[in-house]
Amino acid sequence: MPNTYTQIYIQLVFAVKGRQIKIPSFNREEIEKYICGIFNNKEQKVLAIYANPDHIHIFFSYKNLRISLPELVKVVKTESTKFINEKKLSSGTFFWQEGYGAFSYSKSQKDAVVKYVLNQEEHHQRKSFKEEYMAFLEAFEIEFKDQYLFDFYEQ
Template identity: 30%
Template sequence: MNSFRQIFYHIVFCTYKRKNTLPTAHHQELYRYIWGIIKKRKGILYQINGTENHIHILSDLHPSVCLSDYIKEIKTASNRWMKSSDNFQSFDHWAEGSCSLTYCIRDKDMIVNYIKNQKEHHKTIHFEDELKTILVENDIDWNEKYLF
């Protein structure tokens, strides 16, 4: 018998101390690299985008993959790759932790569009405020002490 699934995760993580160490000119190559990690883990990437200090990913998560391992692999492998690249010389490492939210198929287009428009969105809102809004909208308890 086949198993069926539909597990959409909106994942957000940022650079260490939210420093602007992801040069916009090299975002596409970073996103392609992360897409390769997602495909290797039998996931489907629906959208990836970000700014100089954080990334948003909307992807399917294969049921054989643990979310924490998935995020750890994306962050660890991309960290190693960026440090070996001349294009990310200011990059130190990813910040500890991440934000992961689940969504249903009805929300998919809304989240894809939200992620597509990150650069425009962040002309008027800082990452810290965006993350707080996401947490509040999703009724997630959080403590400022651990957030930044």
């Protein structure tokens, strides 16, 4: 009996609720490792991850299609929120904002996207999260309504 074979590269982007600065740099790696573990447990492979103080980028290989992308994001947000709050890795109560962006890439783009995700600190010295996210929507020709975007607050 034939198998199903897939290779899909996706960059997820989602924000901290209220775009608050809730991911301190000294806890960033612990949060990233935990999130990578969630992906691994769901038979997905994270290629690059970077938790900014107010949003996160996760570039992964989506192989296990038995879990839908919305279900995977829900599990990641729910489990990581619980972990961050139980371990007190953020000041006050931590929540992710509703919604996310998911952008697909070809194999030939993989190395460039890994580099982009890992270079977030430098990248955001030149461009705000709002500018970055709007550029994604434009580049991927995604129609949207402003009222359904992340809450963007000037920091």
